[in-house]
Amino acid sequence: MPKKCNFIEKLREAGLRPTKQRLNMCEVLFNREKTFHFTINDLVKMISEKMNQKISLATVYNTVHAFEKKGYLKEISIDSHKSYFDTNTSVHHHFFDEETNELIDCDENDIDPVNIKKNITGKKINSVEVLIKVASDNQNQK
Amino acid sequence: MPKKCNFIEKLREAGLRPTKQRLNMCEVLFNREKTFHFTINDLVKMISEKMNQKISLATVYNTVHAFEKKGYLKEISIDSHKSYFDTNTSVHHHFFDEETNELIDCDENDIDPVNIKKNITGKKINSVEVLIKVASDNQNQK
């Protein structure tokens, strides 16, 4: 595991102590090629599968929220019945497959910048994000 | 109350029986000039204030979801910790004030149509909605 040192530093930089549990969560969350989306339940399963250790649910919540506060994770709201998190913390757009409940990042180049002609007076814009809901195209089965 | 007949018809058209509770909810939700956003808690307060009757929380949930299913209400997901509903059921964009938690409809003309250059293959787009998060512009207090 050559990556572990990175995670220790990553945690230290955020003022978080590099505990065993947090390092395990870093492995699961950040030791991968691509960013991804997950729910707390997904994550609990992934941790208990990948690592052969029990982790308290409270620790998962605490750590996810600590990571979120430090900007290592981003919470995404698509379906108000489910809390999604994203290891891609940039402002970006999403496709959401309403049939499979799958959340997919929009490629930066696949959507033109959104042109807001009039903002609310006295307010500054913090983020602009587009959500594209899709479903399978069954027009052929008519 | 000349509107009540409309609500009876509105409910009948959706195959919903025009019960006292549902008519009261229609009054609160639809007997107004502009559409608006609310949470279940907001709605329960509004009903118990406007009408001088108790209504079961279960009925509020049931009725909101019945209205949602029939297309009279739309659920909006901004903050995964709170479920918002909208009496504006069209596909439309929102400003969300992160300080006040206020949800504001975007005027149709104040934002250019979103140009999606590449969609997911085999999928059709059901909706495209933009969420603009804003906060007060305090650059003057530097």
Added chain:
DNA sequence: AACTACATTATAATAATTCTAAACTATTGA
């Protein structure tokens, strides 16, 4: 090693939502 601050844990508490099943009501049609 010992001290301290912070983290983890099991469990309890809370909050939001849904379920249950009994009582009630709108609709239908005899």
Added chain:
DNA sequence: TCAATAGTTTAGAATTATTATAATGTAGTT
């Protein structure tokens, strides 16, 4: 008109997601 029926409301219980508690454990520091 009125009883039969299907659908609705209700209080309260159950479920689920999340957060709080407080005792125990651990990382960082001296």
